[in-house]
Amino acid sequence: MLKARHLSKRIDGKPVLTEVGFELEAGKVAGLIGRNGAGKTTLLKIMSGILDPDGGEVLFEDRSIHREPEAKRELVFIPDTPEAWYGYTGWGAAYMFGQIYPRFDPVYFKDTMNRFGLPLDRNIRHFSKGMRMMFSTALGLSTRARLVLLDEPTNGIDPIAKKQVLTLLMEAAADGMSLVVSSHLLEELERMTDAIWILRSGTVETHASESAAEGIVSKLQVVFQGDAPAAWLNSADVRVLDHIGRVYTLLLNVASGSTAAAELESMNPLLVEPLPVRLEDLYVWKLGGETYAN
Amino acid sequence: MRTKSLWYGMxxxxxxxxxxxxxxxxxxxIVHFLTLGLPRMNEWLWSEQSAGMIGRFQRNASAHGDLYRYVYDNGNHEVAGRLWLLLAAFVLALVxxxxxxxxxxxxxxxSxxxxxxxxxxxxxxxxxxxFGGSLLLNTLIDAVVMAASPASHYFRADYFAVQFGYSLLVVLAGYSCALFIGTVTGSVASQTILTWVLAALPIVFVELLDASLQAHGIYMSRQGGYDSYSPMLWGDRIRIWLNFFGYASAQYLAITWVKAIFLIGLTIVSAGLGLLAYSxxxxxxxxxxxxxxxxxxxxRYGFVICASMVAGMLGTELFRLSAGDQFGYDIGFVLGCALSALGIRNLLRMRFKY
Known part of the structure; x- marks a missing residue:
């Protein structure tokens, strides 16, 4: 349904995206993660036609969204701040989107606003930051577009509202809506996504959510005999997550070509206990050494 | 069918x-009415002098233009209306x-x-x-006021048609230019400054060029001003052609097809460039x-050239050397060139919040 090919973008002379490519099938949910300033918002803005790529293209249903903006009738972008809606009431915004998006559902919008406890006749400018995000998400999902791009939808909202927004997203995904969600809520993304896109050094790595770390990294709790091998622990194939007394929690490179696992075995440690690898662990493994892009 | 779908799309x-x-x-x-219809009402419906003005016209009118001078005040109300609409066009383009x-x-x-x-x-x-609606509405009000005034005998439909058409061209040209400048500038501040700078630039640039050439003994404008009997030079003509405010403040009898065609051309070019830049x-x-x-x-180059010429002019005044104006000008020009190049380089790197 959505394809990006060889996308590249430079901003102020610095490369932000380089040869980015990915695909998203209909009805699937992808989580976009990366460090602050890595280019997540830039990528989402390119995918929604706000920014033009320097090279490459974004295809929605095999139509270029930059050359044929009409293709975006089934694609909605929800930014992290809905400043553009200041001056509108909920009803006003719904009226406008109702004219643009052919499958806009005003009943769903009204129900969702009521569910969030948001007034429909109040100016969005007077909403709190969290209320604005909830409004924005409700409006975007009400388009019933086939693909919704969300830039940090839980940004600035309280834990209860966060749960409500995530529930809403999961319901939309269950209804067959495709979502691309940029977020730092790794635990939630792990639960609700089918794929994880890691944005790193201007490129996107795609992983299936269920087995994001498979064949890449394993997480172990280790107790060494005698002193811990400092050189080995500082090597590129090992990352120490935690260290309490003699117990080390480690991430170990298990990709082909790495000898870290064999080296550990040869040390004959007192305890080696595998732990489940979470998305957060993969995030730390992949991006832990990166500096902020900005 | 296509028109219908285009409308629904818009x-x-x-x-x-x-x-x-x-x-x-x-x-x-409303404000347009305050500059056009209301003064006309004041002049012809509520003023005790209106009957005197008719008498003065009947006594003194000898030339064709006197009708427009005495009855229509040379079209000065329309000029005020145009200037107000141009200001509104600038603010609207900014928004x-x-x-x-x-x-x-x-x-x-x-998105x-x-x-x-x-x-x-x-x-x-x-x-x-x-702007078209405001002009149409207020021109109609103006025409009705004139038709109902003591000067109704001198009502001229073609006067209102010409004023409406010409004012529309002036405002559309100004509005299109303001939109175009908005499409190439990145902030409210830069759009505001550049709109006014570019509106005045053709005239200011010609003045600067004139002063710069004069410092080197070259004359592009007649000496002694308009009161002199010397013929106009090419610099004088450029001043007239490029002065947008001259077009905007043209009184009724100064409205010509040449001006109208220039304004149509300016509208087409600036709207086209705006469309291209926005896309x-x-x-x-x-x-x-x-x-x-x-x-x-x-x-960058425009700023450096203009700033250097300004600095050159200052140099002419500051360094009155025995070698003549040229050296003072050249010293100022080189200094201005270096400083402005440095200044604009830093300005172009900055990002403005507003």
């Missing part, structure tokens, strides 16, 4: 533009382009399933309809002085 965009400029939709015709960059509306619009060309067309159409707008450069690299280059 409707949400026009609605958005209307919501954004709602205040203007009501304020523009539609510059403010939109700042508040995220541009990003919302660009919608519309081409940027269509978005720009909706903006232009809203402004053109607003290729690099939103990542919002906040900068200029959004396009080429625009930066033009601004």
């Amino acid at each position: 409707r949400p965009l026009l609605g958005r533009e209307y919501a954004q400029a709602r205040l203007f939709i009501f304020a523009v015709p 539609q382009i510059g403010v939109e960059r700042r508040n995220g509306s541009q990003e919302l619009l660009f 919608l399933p519309y081409s940027r060309g269509r978005i720009f067309a909706a903006k232009w159409l809203l402004g053109a309809s607003l 290729r707008n690099p939103t990542e450069n919002n906040g900068k002085l200029m959004v396009f690299k080429r625009g930066e280059t033009v601004l």
